[in-house]
Amino acid sequence: xxxxxxxxxxxxxxxxxVDIEGRGTVVIKREDEGIVVDIYPLHKFDDExxxxxxxxxxxxxxxxx
Numbered sequence: 001x002x003x004x005x006x007x008x009x010x011x012x013x014x015x016x017x018v019d020i021e022g023r024g025t026v027v028i029k030r031e032d033e034g035i036v037v038d039i040y041p042l043h044k045f046d047d048e049x050x051x052x053x054x055x056x057x058x059x060x061x062x063x064x065x
Contacts, residue, residue, distance in 0.1 A: 019043070024050070034059060 007017035007025070016028040025043060029036040034056040038049035 034060060 002022050005019045005021070007019055010017045014030050018026045018028070020026065020041065023042065025040045025045070027038045027040065027045075027049070028040070034053065034054055036054040038052045040047075040049050
């Protein structure tokens with residue numbers, strides 16, 4: 001049984017939608033400034049996410065790069 005399912009209909013080069021069976025949907029967004037991750041109730045994107053976090057590109061890159 002698959003617990004994680006990529007929503008290929010809504011995903012594109014900027015957004016990745018991952019449905020977690022019986023739980024919710026995680027939306028990962030690629031931005032020039034970094035990565036944003038939002039968690040929504042399953043298939044309910046019309047309201048604000050339940051939780052949101054982000055990391056800037058500078059935070060993600062190794063200082064030696």
